[in-house]
Amino acid sequence: MSASTRTRRTRPAQFPWDLVGLVLLAVAVAFAPDLLKALFGRASVSYLSIATNALSLSILALSWDVLARTGQLSLAHAAFYGAGAYTTALLARHADVPLWIGIPLGGLAAVVFALLLGAATLRLRGIYFAIATLSAAEVLKAVVHHLPTGIAGGNAGMNVPTLFRPEFIAGQMERWEVAFLRNEAYFYVYATLLCMTVLASILVQRSRLKHAFTAIRTNEEVAGVMGVRPARLKLLAFVLSSVFVGMLGGVEAHRVGSVLPEQSFSVSTTVLALVTPIFGGLYTTLGPIVGALGLSSVQEGLRRVFSDGYLIGYGVVLVLSILFMPRGVVGLVGGLLRRRGKREAGR
Amino acid sequence: MSDILRVTGLVKHFGGLAAVDGVSFAVEANQIFAIIGPNGAGKTTTLDLVSGLLTPTAGRIEVLGSDVSAATPAQRCHAGLGRAFQVVQPFPEMTLRENVLVGALFGTPGRTRADAERRADAALELSGLAALADVDAEDLTLMQEKRLEIARALATEPSVLLLDEVMAGLRPAEARDAVALVKRVRDSGVTIVFIEHVMPVVRDLADRVLVMDHGKVVVEGSYAEVTQDARVIEAYLGKEEVA
Amino acid sequence: MDTTLLVQALVSGVLAAGLYALVSVGLALAIGVIGIVNFAHGEFFMVGAFLAYQLFVTFGIDPVWSLFIVAPALFALGAIIYTSTIRFVLKAPELNQMLLTFGIGIILQNLALLIWGGDPRTIAGITYRGIGYQIGGVSIGLVPLASFVVSLVLVLGLYWMLARTPLGRAMRAVAQNRTGAALVGLEVNRVYLVAFALSALLAGIGGVMIAVIQSPTPVVGFAFTLKAFAIVVVAGLGNIRGILFAALFVAVAESLVATLVPNGDTLRNAVFFAIIFAVLIRRSWRTA
Numbered sequence: 021m022s023a024s025t026r027t028r029r030t031r032p033a034q035f036p037w038d039l040v041g042l043v044l045l046a047v048a049v050a051f052a053p054d055l056l057k058a059l060f061g062r063a064s065v066s067y068l069s070i071a072t073n074a075l076s077l078s079i080l081a082l083s084w085d086v087l088a089r090t091g092q093l094s095l096a097h098a099a100f101y102g103a104g105a106y107t108t109a110l111l112a113r114h115a116d117v118p119l120w121i122g123i124p125l126g127g128l129a130a131v132v133f134a135l136l137l138g139a140a141t142l143r144l145r146g147i148y149f150a151i152a153t154l155s156a157a158e159v160l161k162a163v164v165h166h167l168p169t170g171i172a173g174g175n176a177g178m179n180v181p182t183l184f185r186p187e188f189i190a191g192q193m194e195r196w197e198v199a200f201l202r203n204e205a206y207f208y209v210y211a212t213l214l215c216m217t218v219l220a221s222i223l224v225q226r227s228r229l230k231h232a233f234t235a236i237r238t239n240e241e242v243a244g245v246m247g248v249r250p251a252r253l254k255l256l257a258f259v260l261s262s263v264f265v266g267m268l269g270g271v272e273a274h275r276v277g278s279v280l281p282e283q284s285f286s287v288s289t290t291v292l293a294l295v296t297p298i299f300g301g302l303y304t305t306l307g308p309i310v311g312a313l314g315l316s317s318v319q320e321g322l323r324r325v326f327s328d329g330y331l332i333g334y335g336v337v338l339v340l341s342i343l344f345m346p347r348g349v350v351g352l353v354g355g356l357l358r359r360r361g362k363r364e365a366g367r
Numbered sequence: 368m369s370d371i372l373r374v375t376g377l378v379k380h381f382g383g384l385a386a387v388d389g390v391s392f393a394v395e396a397n398q399i400f401a402i403i404g405p406n407g408a409g410k411t412t413t414l415d416l417v418s419g420l421l422t423p424t425a426g427r428i429e430v431l432g433s434d435v436s437a438a439t440p441a442q443r444c445h446a447g448l449g450r451a452f453q454v455v456q457p458f459p460e461m462t463l464r465e466n467v468l469v470g471a472l473f474g475t476p477g478r479t480r481a482d483a484e485r486r487a488d489a490a491l492e493l494s495g496l497a498a499l500a501d502v503d504a505e506d507l508t509l510m511q512e513k514r515l516e517i518a519r520a521l522a523t524e525p526s527v528l529l530l531d532e533v534m535a536g537l538r539p540a541e542a543r544d545a546v547a548l549v550k551r552v553r554d555s556g557v558t559i560v561f562i563e564h565v566m567p568v569v570r571d572l573a574d575r576v577l578v579m580d581h582g583k584v585v586v587e588g589s590y591a592e593v594t595q596d597a598r599v600i601e602a603y604l605g606k607e608e609v610a
Numbered sequence: 611m612d613t614t615l616l617v618q619a620l621v622s623g624v625l626a627a628g629l630y631a632l633v634s635v636g637l638a639l640a641i642g643v644i645g646i647v648n649f650a651h652g653e654f655f656m657v658g659a660f661l662a663y664q665l666f667v668t669f670g671i672d673p674v675w676s677l678f679i680v681a682p683a684l685f686a687l688g689a690i691i692y693t694s695t696i697r698f699v700l701k702a703p704e705l706n707q708m709l710l711t712f713g714i715g716i717i718l719q720n721l722a723l724l725i726w727g728g729d730p731r732t733i734a735g736i737t738y739r740g741i742g743y744q745i746g747g748v749s750i751g752l753v754p755l756a757s758f759v760v761s762l763v764l765v766l767g768l769y770w771m772l773a774r775t776p777l778g779r780a781m782r783a784v785a786q787n788r789t790g791a792a793l794v795g796l797e798v799n800r801v802y803l804v805a806f807a808l809s810a811l812l813a814g815i816g817g818v819m820i821a822v823i824q825s826p827t828p829v830v831g832f833a834f835t836l837k838a839f840a841i842v843v844v845a846g847l848g849n850i851r852g853i854l855f856a857a858l859f860v861a862v863a864e865s866l867v868a869t870l871v872p873n874g875d876t877l878r879n880a881v882f883f884a885i886i887f888a889v890l891i892r893r894s895w896r897t898a
């Protein structure tokens with residue numbers, strides 16, 4: 021009877037904002053260097069490197085968020101980053117491995133560590149999970165620190181060859197354009213890595229994993245009883261999260277030109293990885309990126325205005341953002357839009 | 368061998384307390400099987416052991432003839448166990464449809480997305496929640512929350528549905544609706560094990576009744592048999608009016 | 611093996627445990643009573659240290675006496691921070707609390723860096739710093755000993771307060787049941803305020819001691835935040851009594867490794883965190 025003919029459309033086909041956004045992002049980063057050069061000339065060299073830092077923060081934040089979607093508030097992000105950086109550096113130093121192998125292997129090393137850590141911490145929740153992951157990261161830092169100097173350089177770390185050495189061609193370019201070309205090349209590497217991370221995040225959000233992750237985050241027991249396999253999916257989230265930070269660590273080792281225990285495994289890397297998505301909006305693809313761009317701009321602006329102690333202002337921004345937009349920038353804007361939508365609908 | 372769920376010698380200790388102490392029972396296909404008993408008798412703990420949320424101290428659990436004693440909750444769900452909780456716990460960040468969709472997507476391995484969405488809608492329809500599908504699960508009344516518990520469990524396509532006090536706290540009219548819902552579910556071919564304090568509901572629904580007290584089985588039989596059992600009247604029914 | 615060295619390591623570990631316990635117990639109070647995950651806790655410790663330093667430099671006040679200025683000052687700082695920020699996130703998700711307190715920590719740490727710079731600061735010319743006792747080849751410094759005794763007295767005093775005084779009982783009641791406590795007429799917000807301020811005070815006193823024992827820099831705070839968290843977690847959230855034992859366990863192990871393992875001093879942190887990791891993982895897999 022009518023019940024069968026009244027087939028409710030399962031869901032109105034939605035406009036694929038996420039994929040369109042990814043394409044827009046790709047186009048924007050493709051043209052960004054030339055645009056900066058045209059607009060700012062010589063100053064674009066440093067702007068490019070600031071923009072690259074923002075991309076780096078985006079990758080860090082988005083990859084952390086992917087793991088957080090399962091409720092695992094990891095404080096080991098610096099360890100994944102450092103594992104990638106050191107693996108890439110070791111391969112470059114001892115095996116002369118080409119970078120297109122070295123960087124993915126950095127990602128792989130991060131994944132291996134993440135799987136071990138993820139398996140060990142499967143039963144831990146909340147703050148216990150956080151402290152356990154933090155401890156594991158600190159232990160890994162110390163282990164790397166104490167590897168024989170001949171292998172990993174100990175306290176002094178290792179030098180890593182830079183990736184790009186553009187040549188200065190007299191008469192055809194100015195001196196600063198060499199630096200521009202180098203920074204531009206790095207910018208594209210980072211942009212590619214970010215696009216890969218974004219794509220992975222979008223695929224998670226569009227698939228059934230989104231529901232599984234949310235279910236595990238909000239109630240792991242109930243999720244299990246409903247057929248979701250929490251252990252397996254939590255480990256999958258660890259893999260998806262660590263592979264991109266690991267590669268980021270590898271790329272960054274090449275860009276910075278060195279790895280050091282204190283720098284590659286710095287707690288502040290972890291702090292940034294979690295602060296940024298909270299600021300931008302958790303458990304979304306857009307939020308961590310908005311957070312990274314927002315916080316990078318805030319930090320850069322503050323650095324220009326107050327040379328010393330600008331981090332004080334950064335702290336103030338964090339405090340105010342939690343007090344006045346507890347659901348992050350994306351949550352705040354989304355809430356405002358929804359409220360306006362309701363008002364218009366009410367009219 | 369038409370036993371769809373068989374529990375043998377189930378024991379669970381919490382520290383020194385034997386919350387479940389040697390419980391055995393078997394549920395036949397398409398039965399409605401009631402577990403009753405005073406507060407703290409170990410009923411919820413028994414269901415937690417059956418659905419794999421707790422590890423038993425001893426005992427064996429079989430679903431459709433296969434031993435699931437060492438399986439994870441998810442594996443037991445895939446083997447055919449569905450569960451609605453006494454303390455309702457919807458996923459608050461999701462809409463009702465998304466809540467139910469979790470069960471539909473993951474409750475039976477290998478189901479396509481479109482298939483799962485259809486199944487979720489069907490479960491919402493059966494539970495009378497279709498109109499609320501796009502509401503956030505944090506904005507529900509108790510009755511709606513209980514229906515959601517059932518809908519989610521149904522979406523996993525269980526062979527056996529474990530219901531823990533789904534009538535508690537409901538007004539009489541609502542309870543009557545819930546009874547009708549349980550009957551509809553049974554008629555769709557699902558075996559039901561339910562815990563209940565409201566005796567008229569047990570009388571209306573149950574094919575068999577298991578009475579527990581202090582972690583042990585007092586007696587098992589039809590409603591008429593158990594309500595006439597002296598031990599039951601002493602252990603449990605003596606304290607409340609028998610309807 | 612050299613037994614004197616072993617005993618020396620044990621004694622140093624026990625003495626260090628006092629300070630660890632003092633700082634951790636304040637954090638446990640914040641987590642246990644208020645339910646706030648305070649990542650700025652170590653900064654109270656740092657502020658205490660640098661206040662003592664400044665009081666000495668500007669007014670020549672001996673750290674022993676500045677304890678009586680720093681303690682109320684930190685109590686006030688804690689109260690101000692609670693009133694202006696913390697009380698608004700009591701019901702917020704853990705992550706938001708973490709970010710808020712991270713923010714507060716960043717502010718305090720960078721203010722200190724702006725004022726005192728990044729170099730270690732030593733309170734120069736304290737005569738009693740050099741005093742020590744030799745017992746059968748084991749040396750015990752007066753300052754670590756005194757800091758141990760003071761810490762122990764304060765920690766035990768806190769235990770006594772929680773167990774015996776009306777305020778302590780109120781704190782325990784609030785910790786166990788927030789709505790219930792409100793129903794029986796406890797002013798929950800006041801209890802929280804006092805608990806948070808007290809937790810800052812305890813950390814600040816610890817800071818004064820570290821200013822005498824070591825030459826701290828403004829980044830010392832975060833390291834202590836991490837250590838305090840780890841100790842609190844090992845003791846078990848809400849288990850304020852367990853803090854003393856957790857601190858003892860961790861400090862002694864740390865000291866043993868630093869003394870007995872060649873090159874061990876730099877492994878100190880690794881041992882600390884390895885213990886914590888092992889304890890947490892073991893505990894999680896044991897309980898089914």
Ligand SMILES: Nc1ncnc2c1ncn2[C@@H]1O[C@H](COP(=O)(O)OP(=O)(O)OP(=O)(O)O)[C@@H](O)[C@H]1O
Nearest residue numbers: 381384386404405406407408409410411412413453
């Ligand atoms: N996780 C636990 N740890 C310790 N004791 C528990 C735990 N869960 C249940 N218990 C105890 O086990 C006993 C049985 O509890 P259970 O919840 O199974 O009772 P019930 O029959 O469902 O009661 P009710 O009708 O009140 O729901 C009770 O004494 C309870 O306090």
Ligand SMILES: [Mg+2]
Nearest residue numbers: 410411412453
């Ligand atoms: Mg129960």
